[in-house]
Amino acid sequence: MRLRLGFPVIAAAITMSVLGLRLAELDTSGRFSLLFLSPVFLSPAEAASAPAASSADTRPPEVVALSARDLEWLNRITWGINPSSAKEFAALGPDKYLERQLHPPNDVPLPREAQAQIDALAISHTPMQTFVADMDQESRTANAITDPDQRQAAQKAYQDSLARFGREPAIRSVLRDLYSPYQLREQLTWFWLNHFNVHLYKSNIRLLIGDYEDRAIRPHALGRFRDLLAATLRHPAMLRYLDNDQNAVGHINENYAREIMELHTMAVGSGYTQNDVQELARILTGAGVNQSLPQSATVPKLPPERQGQYVRDGLFEFNPNRHDYGDKIFLGHTIKGRGLAEIDEALDLLARAPATARFISHKLAVYFVSDNPSPQLVDKMAATFRQTDGDIAAVLKAMFTAPEFKASLGMQFKDPMHYIISAVRLAYDDKVILNTGPIQGWLGRMAEPLYGHETPDGYPLTEAAWNGPGQMATRFEIARAIGSGSAGLFKGDSPQAVDQPAFPQPANALYFNSLRQTLGASTLQALDKAISPQDWNTLFLASPEFMRR
Amino acid sequence: MQRREFLRMVSLTAPLMIAGRLYAAPQTRTRFLVVFLRGAYDAANTIVPVASDFYYKSRPTLAIARPNPGDPNAALPLDRDWGLHPALKDTLYPLYKKGQLAFIPFAGTDDLSRSHFETQDTIELGQSLDASRDYRSGFMSRLVAQLTDLEPISFTDQLPLTFRGGTSSIPNISIGFVGKPGVDDRQAKLIESMYQGTELAPQVAEGFSVRDEVYKEVTAEMQEANRNAVSPKGFELAARRIGGLMKSRFNLGFVDVGGWDTHVNEGGATGYLAGRLGELGRGLAGFAEAIGPAWNDSVVVVISEFGRTFRENGDRGTDHGHGSVYWVMGGAVKGGRMVGEQVKVEQASLFQNRDYPVLNEYRAMLGGIFHRIYGLAPDRLQKIFPAVQPKDLALV
Numbered sequence: 001m002r003l004r005l006g007f008p009v010i011a012a013a014i015t016m017s018v019l020g021l022r023l024a025e026l027d028t029s030g031r032f033s034l035l036f037l038s039p040v041f042l043s044p045a046e047a048a049s050a051p052a053a054s055s056a057d058t059r060p061p062e063v064v065a066l067s068a069r070d071l072e073w074l075n076r077i078t079w080g081i082n083p084s085s086a087k088e089f090a091a092l093g094p095d096k097y098l099e100r101q102l103h104p105p106n107d108v109p110l111p112r113e114a115q116a117q118i119d120a121l122a123i124s125h126t127p128m129q130t131f132v133a134d135m136d137q138e139s140r141t142a143n144a145i146t147d148p149d150q151r152q153a154a155q156k157a158y159q160d161s162l163a164r165f166g167r168e169p170a171i172r173s174v175l176r177d178l179y180s181p182y183q184l185r186e187q188l189t190w191f192w193l194n195h196f197n198v199h200l201y202k203s204n205i206r207l208l209i210g211d212y213e214d215r216a217i218r219p220h221a222l223g224r225f226r227d228l229l230a231a232t233l234r235h236p237a238m239l240r241y242l243d244n245d246q247n248a249v250g251h252i253n254e255n256y257a258r259e260i261m262e263l264h265t266m267a268v269g270s271g272y273t274q275n276d277v278q279e280l281a282r283i284l285t286g287a288g289v290n291q292s293l294p295q296s297a298t299v300p301k302l303p304p305e306r307q308g309q310y311v312r313d314g315l316f317e318f319n320p321n322r323h324d325y326g327d328k329i330f331l332g333h334t335i336k337g338r339g340l341a342e343i344d345e346a347l348d349l350l351a352r353a354p355a356t357a358r359f360i361s362h363k364l365a366v367y368f369v370s371d372n373p374s375p376q377l378v379d380k381m382a383a384t385f386r387q388t389d390g391d392i393a394a395v396l397k398a399m400f401t402a403p404e405f406k407a408s409l410g411m412q413f414k415d416p417m418h419y420i421i422s423a424v425r426l427a428y429d430d431k432v433i434l435n436t437g438p439i440q441g442w443l444g445r446m447a448e449p450l451y452g453h454e455t456p457d458g459y460p461l462t463e464a465a466w467n468g469p470g471q472m473a474t475r476f477e478i479a480r481a482i483g484s485g486s487a488g489l490f491k492g493d494s495p496q497a498v499d500q501p502a503f504p505q506p507a508n509a510l511y512f513n514s515l516r517q518t519l520g521a522s523t524l525q526a527l528d529k530a531i532s533p534q535d536w537n538t539l540f541l542a543s544p545e546f547m548r549r
Numbered sequence: 550m551q552r553r554e555f556l557r558m559v560s561l562t563a564p565l566m567i568a569g570r571l572y573a574a575p576q577t578r579t580r581f582l583v584v585f586l587r588g589a590y591d592a593a594n595t596i597v598p599v600a601s602d603f604y605y606k607s608r609p610t611l612a613i614a615r616p617n618p619g620d621p622n623a624a625l626p627l628d629r630d631w632g633l634h635p636a637l638k639d640t641l642y643p644l645y646k647k648g649q650l651a652f653i654p655f656a657g658t659d660d661l662s663r664s665h666f667e668t669q670d671t672i673e674l675g676q677s678l679d680a681s682r683d684y685r686s687g688f689m690s691r692l693v694a695q696l697t698d699l700e701p702i703s704f705t706d707q708l709p710l711t712f713r714g715g716t717s718s719i720p721n722i723s724i725g726f727v728g729k730p731g732v733d734d735r736q737a738k739l740i741e742s743m744y745q746g747t748e749l750a751p752q753v754a755e756g757f758s759v760r761d762e763v764y765k766e767v768t769a770e771m772q773e774a775n776r777n778a779v780s781p782k783g784f785e786l787a788a789r790r791i792g793g794l795m796k797s798r799f800n801l802g803f804v805d806v807g808g809w810d811t812h813v814n815e816g817g818a819t820g821y822l823a824g825r826l827g828e829l830g831r832g833l834a835g836f837a838e839a840i841g842p843a844w845n846d847s848v849v850v851v852i853s854e855f856g857r858t859f860r861e862n863g864d865r866g867t868d869h870g871h872g873s874v875y876w877v878m879g880g881a882v883k884g885g886r887m888v889g890e891q892v893k894v895e896q897a898s899l900f901q902n903r904d905y906p907v908l909n910e911y912r913a914m915l916g917g918i919f920h921r922i923y924g925l926a927p928d929r930l931q932k933i934f935p936a937v938q939p940k941d942l943a944l945v
């Protein structure tokens with residue numbers, strides 16, 4: 001977008017002129033006078049795109065005006081509107097735009113500056129299996145040291161490396177949320193990661209989480225629910241988080257079985273029994289994690305009739321010696337004891353259960369429509385789920401095209417993730433940030449850090465979980481942090497990095513052309529009283545309208 | 550508690566008459582603070598079973614010596630069987646001697662997972678272990694739902710599980726990192742004006758008000774610190790701030806303290822654990838000081854997810870165990886004693902031949918305290934801890 005160079009100047013100029021502040025007021029602030037002394041930043045083209053500036057330039061404006069309704073629609077489909085998304089939306093029209101969002105191409109690099117940051121991460125060029133094996137070795141070596149002090153030092157070094165690995169996936173994730181043109185996929189990636197929650201700080205999940213997000217969740221985020229479920233089941237992050245790596249014949253651990261039924265598929269109270277949980281736990285025996293590299297791994301000694309049953313796929317291992325080969329009765333079906341194929345059979349039953357269609361539809365509607373979606377909407381989505389064998393994009397389409405969706409626009413309270421990402425998207429548009437650290441910090445302060453929910457239920461999705469008094473006060477502090485300056489977002493991660501000049505500019509052309517009309521009188525009045533661009537930004541990002549999507 | 554219920558309680562239950570005065574009135578004065586030691590503190594080296602030869606046999610490098618007035622590293626006598634870690638000599642031992650601190654040995658949960666993760670959740674949720682967990686219903690939020698005059702607050706970075714759920718919104722404050730609010734008064738007023746007439750107006754006003762209160766408290770403390778020259782750090786700083794905040798406005802609080810998972814090089818009378826205990830002791834004594842006269846209406850409960858193995862391991866540390874020792878303190882607490890079911894500390898009494906058993910289940914114990922301080926009737930205690938029979942240990 002255009003209004004980028006010389007941001008403070010332009011922000012000040014536009015804000016002040018549009019808000020109709022008198023020049024005398026401007027003179028009271030040294031900062032403002034100074035800004036007005038540097039009009040050189042405002043090129044004619046830039047001035048043209050600013051509606052308040054008069055100019056004879058005839059080039060068509062790059063930023064389109066959207067109706068309030070289109071704006072709110074786009075705001076919900078994306079992590080938050082910005083001029084780039086508005087432009088794309090205007091060029092494609094709603095139907096085509098939605099189709100592209102629902103069926104994104106597989107591998108699209110992000111804008112160059114963002115992609116370069118991702119490419120520089122260790123997780124981008126080292127396979128999970130390699131660094132897990134390396135770290136495993138480091139941990140063993142550390143634990144084998146006899147001197148307690150030296151051992152503690154080595155264990156600390158191991159923990160430091162773990163922490164380093166643990167930070168990388170969140171960097172990639174946030175950059176995608178900010179800059180991917182396929183915003184719906186990124187929102188769904190967050191949604192499913194939360195649905196199939198694992199916690200960063202359990203065991204060595206910091207080494208597994210990036211691969212889990214990138215290879216188990218994201219490729220299936222808009223695909224088939226059955227594939228998504230199976231991908232999480234085969235991932236070491238999930239098997240470890242819910243202790244299925246401890247689940248073996250004679251030593252049953254029901255943890256994962258229970259959560260699959262209660263949280264991942266059918267939901268509590270949908271008619272299954274404790275017996276079903278126990279039988280599923282038996283079915284899941286033997287599905288675990290093997291961290292050794294394939295070349296150094298030994299296949300366990302198997303009885304002759306189970307030769308060939310052993311499966312090793314990356315870190316996933318199915319060990320027949322740990323599996324319960326008895327027959328099971330699960331959800332009223334007899335499942336013949338025969339190894340890994342039992343799990344596929346159980347997943348088919350779970351993914352096709354009507355309760356699952358309903359539960360997943362309801363949860364999607366809570367995320368995208370309202371805290372209390374109507375039974376009619378959920379029924380419609382669940383019917384689509386069943387008819388399409390769990391095609392997530394189809395279920396979403398049914399939801400997005402429902403009248404209830406349109407009626408809900410602009411009314412959903414943003415969770416911290418939506419709040420922060422939408423603010424940074426709007427404030428900087430396609431000017432790529434150089435450091436996601438401040439965003440991770442804000443997410444932590446607002447208690448919704450990525451991969452940071454300890455318990456398998458994931459973060460709550462409803463408004464009441466995020467709008468408490470302390471939470472609102474924190475939100476306003478974050479509004480101020482984002483609105484008052486570049487906040488560290490443009491200072492790279494290395495110790496030598498220099499802070500690059502940048503200034504948040506939510507008051508961009510999109511604001512003047514479209515966003516402003518969605519604000520209420522109280523908000524406009526408060527914004528009129530802003531005494532600086534920083535102040536204006538803070539108030540705007542703290543406004544009740546900006547809390548909702 | 551409502552007056553009507555109070556009167557009903559009095560007529561139903563005799564123990565409410567304590568020392569000739571009606572205990573429960575007035576309700577709003579009671580301050581209740583839960584201090585959660587996350588990571589499972591080594592109870593056996595903190596409240597030391599000094600009468601047990603088996604203890605000294607089981608901990609050749611870690612054991613705290615039997616009480617001996619001439620030895621600064623010896624345990625401080627609590628009663629015939631127990632002694633206190635010497636790191637608490639100047640902070641909590643005086644409170645014990647004054648009768649304001651009681652210890653409940655063999656305390657904890659029935660959770661046998663020995664997982665920090667699992668058992669902390671168990672404690673915070675306070676639900677029955679045989680049912681499926683409801684992560685949206687912590688026991689402290691259920692307590693809030695039972696009383697109308699509570700001003701709850703969590704002194705933690707995130708709202709802990711125990712305060713989740715319920716209908717009212719409970720504020721949390723990162724008590725260790727209170728800075729000058731960036732949003733100034735003028736901005737706060739403008740922000741409030743934008744929310745006028747919206748559903749969020751009360752939360753927004755309350756949020757600024759809590760924020761200001763916390764900052765005011767911290768500023769006052771800073772001025773004091775300048776006079777005293779030494780400014781407290783870590784938990785001591787946090788606990789003093791909490792004392793200041795619970796002096797006036799807030800009367801139900803939760804705070805957690807980490808760093809107790811001592812698998813390696815735990816230390817004995819000195820060393821790692823001694824350092825953690827010293828800080829904890831300074832914090833709790835600082836809380837008592839900072840809250841001022843309201844200390845007489847305060848009840849502080851110190852809990853931890855489980856105890857540690859009774860025997861030391863090969864790394865001069867201890868591993869995940871079962872039974873712990875919980876603490877109850879406050880100006881009106883009937884302390885200076887060991888409270889609850891006890892058993893002789895010897896090999897035969899260990900649970901699974903490795904840990905303290907749990908003889909005092911924490912929900913029953915807390916239920917008993919809630920009954921005492923809030924006058925909650927059994928049917929309402931059931932809403933907080935379903936299917937638990939409260940155990941009245943006459944602690945307050």
